[in-house]
Amino acid sequence: MQTAHPAPRKAPRPRADALRNRERIVTAAREMFVEFGPEVPLDEIARRAGVGNATLYRNFPDRDALVREVVCSVIDRTAEAAEAALTETGDAFEALSRFVHTAADERINALCPMMSSTFDQHHPDLVAARERVERHVAALMERAGAAGQLRPDVGVGDLMVAVAQLSRPPAGAACLHVDRFVHRHLQLFLDGLRAPARSDLPGTTTTLEDLRQA
Known part of the structure; x- marks a missing residue:
């Protein structure tokens, strides 16, 4: 008798607020890259997006990813x-x-x-x-x-x-x-x-x- 394997768990869908935070970060980054150039501090992007630094780095671990x-x-x-x-x-x-x-x-x-x-x-x-x-x-x-x-x-x-x-x-x-x-x-x-x-x-x-x- 074969042992039944549990069905693989689906990855949880991102919460709506998490998606909104990501969108705010991308919007703020685009605006600041255009206004100030590529070296704008990521902390400043997080501030304009209205999120904490941890939230930014959780979504984008480095500048290239952003x-x-x-x-x-x-x-x-x-x-x-x-x-x-x-x-x-x-x-x-x-x-x-x-x-x-x-x-x-x-x-x-x-x-x-x-x-x-x-x-x-x-x-x-x-x-x-x-x-x-x-x-x-x-x-x-x-x-x-x-x-x-x-x-x-x-x-x-x-x-x-x-x-x-x-x-x-x-x-x-x-x-x-x-x-x-x-x-x-x-x-x-x-x-x-x-x-x-x-x-x-x-x-x-x-x-x-x-x-x-x-």
């Missing part, structure tokens, strides 16, 4: 904005434009300096988030191209580089003063993406693989 969570959360929101744009049934180029402006507001590129040599850029969570947003952006551009609204000599890499450069003032308090210029310059860039093209671009179309190898 930075990865912040970056992934911003990329996820950017992907959600691209998904929402893909559901729009109106003008394809206008949907792409709205996505670009929304992506700029996430300020993901102000966080890029924190991806230091110790930051695991190949972490599965980060890779999955990045692939998701890249896939949706490619679909947005393909739809605008099929409608004859997007010039044919640009690729997803071109779009990503331009958005990064135009919406990435250096992290720090002073960067908040130039936010009013970001959407103005993004719109100038978007106007240059419209078909028919008014000039020949130097070089070749930039792909995502080009960016990864850069």
Whole structure:
């Protein structure tokens, strides 16, 4: 007669207040990383989040873990904005434009300096988030191209580089003063993406693989 083994216990679900604390920490970290740069003390992040130091370290044992969570959360929101744009049934180029402006507001590129040599850029969570947003952006551009609204000599890499450069003032308090210029310059860039093209671009179309190898 075989001995019955007890069913494996399920891991307890996080309590609602624990989830709220984690969300508050990530929100506070994103704000302070953008305002003050990557070396802002974790104790200050905990203070802004309204939690104790122990709560912060229980959720994020080190700075890299917190930075990865912040970056992934911003990329996820950017992907959600691209998904929402893909559901729009109106003008394809206008949907792409709205996505670009929304992506700029996430300020993901102000966080890029924190991806230091110790930051695991190949972490599965980060890779999955990045692939998701890249896939949706490619679909947005393909739809605008099929409608004859997007010039044919640009690729997803071109779009990503331009958005990064135009919406990435250096992290720090002073960067908040130039936010009013970001959407103005993004719109100038978007106007240059419209078909028919008014000039020949130097070089070749930039792909995502080009960016990864850069």
